[in-house]
Amino acid sequence: MARMKFLCDADRCIECNACVTACKNEHEVPWGINRRRVVTINDGKPGERSVSMACMHCTDAPCAAVCPVDCFYTTADAVVLHSKDLCIGCGYCFYACPFGAPQYPKVGNFGSRGKMDKCTFCAGGPEADGSKEEYEKYGANRLAEGKLPLCAEMCSTKSLLAGDGDVIAQIYKERVSRRGYGSGAWGWQTAYRETIAT
Amino acid sequence: MLGVLAKFMMQVRFIAGALALAFTIAIAAPATAQQPTTVNPTASAVQERQLLQELNRIQGRVTIPDKKADLLEQPAGRDWRQWHQVTLRWIGAIAILGMLALLVVFYLARGQVKLEKGLSGRKIVRFNAVERFVHWLTATCFLVLAVSGLNVTFGKALLLPLIGPSAFSTWSELAKYSHNFLSFPFTIGVILIFLMWIGSNIPNRTDVEWVKRGGGIIGKDHPPAGHFNAGQKMIYWIVVLGGGASAVTGYLLLFPFYGTEISGMQLAQIVHSVVAVLFIAAMLGHIYIGTIGMEGAFEAMGEGTVDVNWAKEHHPLWLDDELNRTKETQAQAAARPAE
Numbered sequence: 001m002a003r004m005k006f007l008c009d010a011d012r013c014i015e016c017n018a019c020v021t022a023c024k025n026e027h028e029v030p031w032g033i034n035r036r037r038v039v040t041i042n043d044g045k046p047g048e049r050s051v052s053m054a055c056m057h058c059t060d061a062p063c064a065a066v067c068p069v070d071c072f073y074t075t076a077d078a079v080v081l082h083s084k085d086l087c088i089g090c091g092y093c094f095y096a097c098p099f100g101a102p103q104y105p106k107v108g109n110f111g112s113r114g115k116m117d118k119c120t121f122c123a124g125g126p127e128a129d130g131s132k133e134e135y136e137k138y139g140a141n142r143l144a145e146g147k148l149p150l151c152a153e154m155c156s157t158k159s160l161l162a163g164d165g166d167v168i169a170q171i172y173k174e175r176v177s178r179r180g181y182g183s184g185a186w187g188w189q190t191a192y193r194e195t196i197a198t
Numbered sequence: 199m200l201g202v203l204a205k206f207m208m209q210v211r212f213i214a215g216a217l218a219l220a221f222t223i224a225i226a227a228p229a230t231a232q233q234p235t236t237v238n239p240t241a242s243a244v245q246e247r248q249l250l251q252e253l254n255r256i257q258g259r260v261t262i263p264d265k266k267a268d269l270l271e272q273p274a275g276r277d278w279r280q281w282h283q284v285t286l287r288w289i290g291a292i293a294i295l296g297m298l299a300l301l302v303v304f305y306l307a308r309g310q311v312k313l314e315k316g317l318s319g320r321k322i323v324r325f326n327a328v329e330r331f332v333h334w335l336t337a338t339c340f341l342v343l344a345v346s347g348l349n350v351t352f353g354k355a356l357l358l359p360l361i362g363p364s365a366f367s368t369w370s371e372l373a374k375y376s377h378n379f380l381s382f383p384f385t386i387g388v389i390l391i392f393l394m395w396i397g398s399n400i401p402n403r404t405d406v407e408w409v410k411r412g413g414g415i416i417g418k419d420h421p422p423a424g425h426f427n428a429g430q431k432m433i434y435w436i437v438v439l440g441g442g443a444s445a446v447t448g449y450l451l452l453f454p455f456y457g458t459e460i461s462g463m464q465l466a467q468i469v470h471s472v473v474a475v476l477f478i479a480a481m482l483g484h485i486y487i488g489t490i491g492m493e494g495a496f497e498a499m500g501e502g503t504v505d506v507n508w509a510k511e512h513h514p515l516w517l518d519d520e521l522n523r524t525k526e527t528q529a530q531a532a533a534r535p536a537e
Contacts, residue, residue: 011243017261034262039270041249041258047242051258053270062279068350069367070358086363088371090350091454092282095464096275100267183243190250190273 002164003078004121004143005192006152007172008052010183012159015040015050019151019160023054026122026150027139033103035119036151049183052151052160054119055080055101056191063093063102077143079121084137087115098190121162122149169196246271255461266455278464282471286351290475294348297479301486308416311492313507321503322520330502332394336387336437339380344478346373351471381448388441391434398425399434404515424515433484440477444470 015038023029023036036054057080064072064080071086072093082093093116094102104113124141127134134141142150152162161168169185176182176198185196249256256270325333349357349370358366405428411421413429421427426434447470450457458466488495494508509517 015261020262032264034264034267037260037262037264037267039256039258039260039268041244041256041270043259047244049244051270062275066279066282068354069370070354070363071367086367088367088374090374091451092350094454095460095467096279096282098271098273098275100269100272100460181243184246186246187271189247190271190276 001076001078003166004057004163005078005165005168005188006054006056006121006149007161007168007185007188007196009159009161009172009175010049010051010186011179011181012157013038013050013052014157014159016156019052019155022150022154023119026142027120028135029117029139030105032107033105033117035101035103035117051186052155053099053187054151055097055121056099056187057119057121058098058191059193062096062098066092066096068092073126075123077121077123079123079143081120081123081125081138082116082118083126084115084117085126089113089115091116099187122147165192172196173198266459269460272460274461274464278467281468282351286468286471286475287355289472290348290351293475293479294482297482301482301491305486305490310490311414313493313505314418314420314511315507317494317505318507320506322506322509322517323502324498324504324509325502327502329394330499332387332390333499335383336391336441339384339387340481342376342380343384344474344481346377347471347474348478349373350377378452381445381452384441385445388437388445391441392438395426395434399431401428401431404428405431420511420514422515423513424519425513427513429487433480436477436480440473440480443473444477447473 017038020034020036020038024034027035029035036052038050038052040048040050042048057078059078061072061074061080063082064070064074067082068090069086069088071084072080072082074080089104091102091104091113094100094104101118103117104115105117106112106114120138120141122140122142124130124134124144125138127137129141129144140150142148147153149162152160155161161171172182172185173196182198184198189195246256250271250273254274255272258268258270260268350373353366353370353373357369361369402424404422404424408421408423408428411419413427414420415429447466450466451463451470454463488499492512494505498504506517509520
């Protein structure tokens with residue numbers, strides 16, 4: 001089985017926010033929730049970089065470890081998913097997540113923020129693949145249809161890569177060696193405890 | 199004549215223009231030649247590793263309305279996880295199980311603290327209805343808060359395997375709502391306790407003597423004490439300070455991003471949980487001595503009255519004060535002429 005990962009090539013990201021929009025549209029994500037976002041560092045200064053970030057589907061995921069009700073599970077593709085039926089909306093995954101991935105449908109206190117929502121790597125949830133219930137709670141299940149996450153699939157500069165970690169690491173490595181530079185695989189060290197040697 | 203002059207001027211203009219063009223090209227040529235053939239756009243690019251080394255977090259700017267999303271990475275979440283999953287469980291288990299073990303050993307060794315002279319049959323009011331209401335308001339809230347709080351840290355390991363994920367989630371959600379909403383009456387209770395009993399809980403010289411003589415906990419000694427002895431004053435300050443600290447940190451967690459951002463919430467959770475487990479351990483001791491640990495103690499908070507012999511043995515200075523006050527009121531009443 002593949003080990004699914006995201007990789008954002010910050011030297012290619014043009015901060016168009018199409019990945020953000022595509023994600024919201026594909027999964028009918030409610031207003032106020034952003035499963036994916038683009039963060040620009042050193043905005044307007046020389047050397048500024050933009051990174052598209054969502055749940056990184058960490059190895060030994062911190063959210064799963066701290067969840068008081070154990071509502072997380074990892075799929076055979078190493079995608080970190082959760083059950084909204086079990087989630088109690090306590091916010092602990094949000095404290096532990098290094099990437100700010102967990103989102104809550106309501107603003108206000110953690111007592112009434114509702115069930116946590118996050119990027120599913122377009123892999124749905126515990127319900128039957130492609131079912132109406134799954135779509136309503138978690139959005140589309142593209143992985144079950146043999147498709148990769150939409151954010152990366154439609155990225156205009158192919159900055160955002162999604163897929164088998166080894167394959168996308170190889171693509172990134174080849175890019176870097178051809179063009180002669182690369183600012184690295186953002187978040188990989190934190191998420192996967194490894195980085196891409198270039 | 200005019201025509202010749204005009205022609206000459208045109209020639210001059212042409213030559214001057216040609217010279218100016220040649221000069222510009224001559225100046226510009228070396229500059230073009232010096233332009234580098236390749237550019238390195240990463241020469242000044244921000245580096246992830248360097249940013250993480252500086253602040254252990256990476257923050258930028260987002261164009262979506264949710265400005266809190268500008269925190270790109272906070273690896274500190276991993277440290278908080280280690281705290282929550284390992285360190286806190288050890289501290290909590292040692293504090294609470296340690297206190298329980300201590301109480302069992304103490305009960306087996308010392309037994310119940312009996313009244314030496316038995317019951318006198320005469321009662322004296324120790325806590326009035328308002329005091330008892332505030333005490334039990336705070337106490338019941340505390341019990342629910344303690345159980346629902348412990349569930350967050352230990353429930354997954356202890357209760358989840360027994361009742362299964364679905365029932366455990368239902369229970370945990372109920373526990374979370376109880377924890378959040380009962381925090382309000384609990385906080386009011388702590389504030390009222392603080393105001394109501396502050397007068398009798400300022401440490402004084404009697405307490406030094408009481409502590410020196412071990413409070414009569416070991417052996418049959420009965421060091422004198424006023425309304426509250428040094429042990430009870432300690433409980434009072436644990437409730438006021440511990441309750442205050444858990445309320446403040448709890449509200450920071452309950453209302454995320456109002457007072458703190460994520461690193462503040464992690465710190466608040468650490469303080470909240472440490473204070474909470476120590477608070478629970480201390481309250482176990484309080485519950486023990488107020489129930490099975492001492493004869494005649496429970497009725498003070500249960501019915502509000504205590505036996506005079508109990509007061510004489512445990513709080514003689516308070517009993518004297520009470521008796522003197524009663525005498526004074528009686529004397530005043532007697533001195534008042536009948537109408």
